[in-house]
Amino acid sequence: MSDPSSSSSSSAESIAIAARRAFEASQLLPITERDRALTAIRSRLESAKSDVLVANKKDMDAARNGELSKSLVSRLDLSRPGKYESMLQGISDVAALPVPTGIVTFAKELGPGLELQRVTCPVGVLLVIFEARPEVVVNIAALAIKSGNAAILKGGKESLHTATLLSHLISEALATTSVPPAFVQSVATRSEISSLLAQDRYIDLVMPRGGNELVRSIQNSTRIPVMGHADGIxxxxxxxxxxxxxxxxxxxxxxxxxxxxxxxxxxxxxxxxxxxxxxxxxxxxxxxxxxxxxxxxxxxxxxxxxxxxxxxxxxxxxxxxxxxxxxxxxxxxxxxxxxxxxxxxxxxxxxxxxxxxxxxxxxxxxxxxxxxxxxxxxxxADGTRYGLGTEVGISTGKTHARGPVGLDGLVIYKYMMRSKKQGGSVIADYEKGGGKYTHQDLPTQAPMF
Amino acid sequence: MSDPSSSSSSSAESIAIAARRAFEASQLLPITERDRALTAIRSRLESAKSDVLVANKKDMDAARNGELSKSLVSRLDLSRPGKYESMLQGISDVAALPVPTGIVTFAKELGPGLELQRVTCPVGVLLVIFEARPEVVVNIAALAIKSGNAAILKGGKESLHTATLLSHLISEALATTSVPPAFVQSVATRSEISSLLAQDRYIDLVMPRGGNELVRSIQNSTRIPVMGHADGIxxxxxxxxxxxxxxxxxxxxxxxxxxxxxxxxxxxxxxxxxxxxxxxxxxxxxxxxxxxxxxxxxxxxxxxxxxxxxxxxxxxxxxxxxxxxxxxxxxxxxxxxxxxxxxxxxxxxxxxxxxxxxxxxxxxxxxxxxxxxxxxxxxxADGTRYGLGTEVGISTGKTHARGPVGLDGLVIYKYMMRSKKQGGSVIADYEKGGGKYTHQDLPTQAPMF
The missing domain is CATH 3.40.309.10 (Aldehyde Dehydrogenase; Chain A, domain 2)
Known part of the structure; x- marks a missing residue:
């Protein structure tokens, strides 16, 4: 977890680099480690419930004394009956979903002994910017871990104490697994959103979770792809x-x-x-x-x-x-x-x-x-009603993902190609008088690696 | 085709609106009309070959008198043996590809008589910005029409005469079909790229086709998603x-x-x-x-x-x-x-x-x-070598499409849902004491519409 008091752009850069390195390192872990991490997070949060509610009360008190609307204050509240348990159940629900990575969506033999596969993989590093609801930290951490994406979570100042503690507990739980602790980082209130939005070298996707104003201002100020909707007209x-x-x-x-x-x-x-x-x-x-x-x-x-x-x-x-x-x-x-x-x-x-x-x-x-x-x-129009198992968000964009987005909105794909021919494969084997490409479809079962 | 001498942002906006309207109108046409349009374009270009080569000679002469490098001049040249014919054959090759739209990728029954389908559809309006090669006009027009996307083509001044005439011939050919003539528009040299890049309300995807400098400057100056790669290291x-x-x-x-x-x-x-x-x-x-x-x-x-x-x-x-x-x-x-x-x-x-x-x-x-x-x-690493049938571009982005991109990189999807129940369907039928969602998988065959 990063220092809540730091606010410079070099801090934003070091957070983004740490997320990227954690993402890269995690790609070599067995996929089962992701579910182990989710289990660890659930039990850590279960045992720390009273601490979290103390932190949450601080945010609630500050909110009541401030100028927040009643509905915003209610969104902050994790002590409502069943609320905390439903947050925990959400982790188990995400753990129970099918893994969206490692799925072969296209496979061809280009020539004898030369096989190509297109395999789903995580997008990389997600930046999630949210307003009052502190349980977003837990929800997004679960979705990110299940799909293999590292996440940087930037909450609003209203949920500072709760979100900071939740994030700290998540890192503690990750430290007991082989998922790198920087896989999920929380950035507290003083760091500027704009310096995080400038880290397009390290961050692959921004997901705003909040009102129109937040979403539009983000869309206007980053080169990183944004997944979300500003309006619902x-x-x-x-x-x-x-x-x-x-x-x-x-x-x-x-x-x-x-x-x-x-x-x-x-x-x-x-x-x-x-x-x-x-x-x-x-x-x-x-x-x-x-x-x-x-x-x-x-x-x-x-x-x-x-x-x-x-x-x-x-x-x-x-x-x-x-x-x-x-x-x-x-x-x-x-x-x-x-x-x-x-x-x-x-x-x-x-x-x-x-x-x-x-x-x-x-x-x-x-x-x-x-x-x-x-x-x-x-x-x-909702991911759960559609039977997607969860909802990462609803997108009104026209690329990548559209409408209610499930876990598969957090993956992209890479091509893997392997030559088993003596001397390897070069295009001269197939072009300019070499042989011909066969382009035979192959079964799309397990990925080659 | 727009006036090559206009350069104001209102002109960019009107071009973008015309493209959007053409896209929207085209969605109601039978898909077979797209192949009819490709055939019409091929024969119009076939019969106008000598005119195109005259226009091309003007560009070549200007390039030789200017400061263009030899390799840039050679890229302009459509009169090299077999070059024109291979451009025409490209249209027929694209026409022969499978249609990437109207494919059902997910289908569920939410409850009895309530069916949901996710169906591939065009992205919408493409803005393609290219440098010397004038045959890009024909290539992109074919890909756009096959995939149901409207296209705005912005060429460099080097290929002005050739690209303008090719685009004019394409519009003439479209006028003999039911595809709207503004479905493919060419913007000549004086219109500012920046005013087109500001039309994010009407343009859905930008595809730069050119060197690093072009791609980077575009990525830096638009909110519209960009598909392409700046570097190949x-x-x-x-x-x-x-x-x-x-x-x-x-x-x-x-x-x-x-x-x-x-x-x-x-x-x-x-x-x-x-x-x-x-x-x-x-x-x-x-x-x-x-x-x-x-x-x-x-x-x-x-x-x-x-x-x-x-x-x-x-x-x-x-x-x-x-x-x-x-x-x-x-x-x-x-x-x-x-x-x-x-x-x-x-x-x-x-x-x-x-x-x-x-x-x-x-x-x-x-x-x-x-x-x-x-x-x-x-x-x-190439779409044709991969057996994708064509190559729209190569993407180093982490969302939407990655690596060599075929026609399916020009589609997204929409959800279609139909209730056949008396009185229609509301969520109260399934929630808050209503029935339960069944979430049964359905066969993913033909789209409902």
Whole structure:
């Protein structure tokens, strides 16, 4: 664990170099050592529960005396019933997942005695930047160790005492295994994020875990690839052929189930043919749940006046309300709905309510979103609900990983090639008058090493 | 095609928006239209060969009068025998490849009547920045169309006339198909690269095709993911148990076959036990090919003096010579070799010469390089040699794609989910006292749409 009081860029560099060296050294360990490390961490944290709760109380007290919102204070709290145990159970759950590395995804014989394999391997060094929730330290340490990635964890000052102790306990547990202690490092509050973000020579992937502002500022200030989403501006579209029951169920849950979530709906698009049929039913159901409807002129005119029905502005269709407000707009066709979403949404999760196969096909193909749903709540967009076993994050990026990301979002691959021919293999054996490449597919079973 | 004389950032934005709209519109086309577009492009270019060669002659003349190196001038030249035909054949070769989109890579039933699929799809809009070779326009257009990505091509001023005409002919050919003409756009010399690199809202991936300086400057100035490699600092390591014949063949070809290539060797590491046995043989073979050896004290002392044998500096081990120079260093073990390469190389391609299974295993697991070879020339690192059918580029990045990249480096995926249940599906059906998720694997055959 690094010195919480250090803040210079040379400190950031030495942390990053230590992580890189720990990553490199760990690649030679048997993969079973990773599960041993997870077991060691779980028992160390189990036995130190009371110490952690003392540290956590310091953070909680500071937070209550400070200007933190009530919801932020509650996120800090590890003493809520079942919270600590569920954090520990999370380690065992990650340990029980299939190992995502060492999987052969492509294998060819280039010529007799010359075999090529593409094998999954860890990305390398992860930098995880998070805000209040101190259990992220434990969660990310588990995911990193299971996937073979070293991790640098940078928490917010709100969780300083808890995160520092958790990280210290993790290093202590690692010291009893052959995983290098610097494999998981925690950087406390004073080190500048910007000097860590400059370590692109040593850090391979940045994962921000927090609000929009944090994510956007990180995306703007590093050459390191960033995996995450800044906004969750999700939409539901009620198509001409929608069934009323489906429309009401999908729209209401998408909006109100958990309004602060990135997969909650912020926009409702309605086919113009439904203004006097399904739309008033959906609107009543939303108003019953105290949702304010910010309506375009057509959708507004179709409703009886209410305090919760107000005119919308263009900006509302780009807004992540994260609360009981929904922007509503009438469209003439599925293709107009798709165009609206492609140019206003955050490409996260959008759902159509329809009985038309043609509309479904246009939706799934035409929509440039990570999750394209038919007759289903946007709230399904989640790694655990998808059966991925865990969720590393949700990505709205268009490279590497997209949508809910499981452990396989923390791996990349390398090519391994071995010649068993006398004298080795050179391209002259196959080109410029040499033999020909055979390019035979080989079975993709165990990696050669 | 955009106006070659425009240079403002609003022009870059409008080009990027046009590409995005063309991409979005193209997603609803049947995939067969992509092959029709490739056929149309090939025949349009076939019939316009003499016009293209006239334009090419203008660029060649300007280059000869300018300060371009001879090798740059030769890269411009489309009139060399077979060159034009091989460019055309490239289009047909790409058309013949399997379509990389619409492949289901994961499919689960979340509950009865609720199916989830992960389906490969194009990344979106590509920005390809290239230097002299004008045939890149045709090559990238073919790859983009086959994979369903829109492309913006930004060439250097050296290839202005040729690239502009090729791009114009491609747009003419697209106009005879249902692929939108703005699907492939060419931006001529005056538009600023920097204003295109700022269009991260519309452009999804930047692919630089050129020298180090180009690639590095692009990596430093955009938030858009960049796929490519800046350097190719590749090494060969001769291990204790190496066979002499293999060592000589692998080292000599890796160094001299094509010295300007990114997969040529720049560093040679030698186990200390080989100083009086294999090393002098390898050195003679290299000197015979006029390679200058920049040696550390131990490797220098083991050789008889020669004009081609000089002392090395530390900087030499970080240098991509791209010519007849090789940095040489003696190491005490495979693990020292791995450490040297992990901290000096560009993580591109490195080869060990060994008969030891233990060394092979340490090499393939411990080396943080895209291509880890055993007893094989570094020159094998190439998409066509790997049997990928084509090569989009070689990536030394650690996310999305690594090593030689085929067409599947131009795709990502989206999740499609469909509820067939009466009333649609909401998470309350499965959580908080509802039913349970079944998470049954489904066959990964055709995509639902």
């Amino acid at each position: 999700c939409a539901v579209y009620i198509d001409e052929s929608a069934q009323e029951e489906t429309a009401v169920r999908v729209v209401v849950e998408s909006k109100i189930d958990y309004m602060a979530a990135c997969n909650a709906a912020e926009t409702l698009l309605i086919h113009q043919s439904l203004l006097s049929t399904i739309w008033p039913k959906v609107a009543s159901a939303l108003i019953e749940q105290s949702v304010t409807l910010k309506c375009d002129p057509a959708s507004l005119a179709a409703l009886s006046p209410s305090d919760l029905i107000v005119p919308s502005s263009e900006q509302d269709y780009y807004t992540e309300f994260l609360g009981p407000t929904l922007a509503v707009k009438v469209v003439a066709s599925v293709s107009e709905a798709i165009k609206h979403i492609n140019s206003h949404s955050s490409h996260h999760t959008d759902s159509i309510v329809t009985e038309s196969e043609e509309s479904m096909s246009a939706w799934c193909r035409g929509l440039d979103s990570a999750n394209c749903y038919i007759n289903a709540s946007t709230r399904f | 590749c090494a060969v390591y001769i291990d204790e148990s190496a066979q002499e014949e293999t060592a000589v063949r692998v080292v000599v070809e890796s160094k001299i076959d094509y010295m300007a290539a990114c997969n040529a060797a720049e560093t040679l590491l030698i186990h200390q036990s080989l100083l009086s046995t294999i090393w002098p043989k390898v050195a003679s073979a290299l000197i015979e090919q006029s390679v200058t050896l920049k040696c550390d004290p131990a490797s220098l002392a083991a050789l008889s003096p020669s004009d081609l044998i000089v002392p090395s500096s530390e900087q030499d081990y970080y240098t991509e010579f791209l010519g007849p120079t090789l940095a040489v260093k003696v190491v005490a073990s495979v693990s020292e070799a791995i450490k040297h390469i992990n901290s000096h190389s560009s993580h591109h391609t490195d080869s060990i010469v060994t008969e030891s299974e233990e060394s092979m295993s340490a090499w393939c697991r411990g080396l943080d390089s895209a291509n880890c070879y055993i007893n094989a020339s570094t020159r094998f």
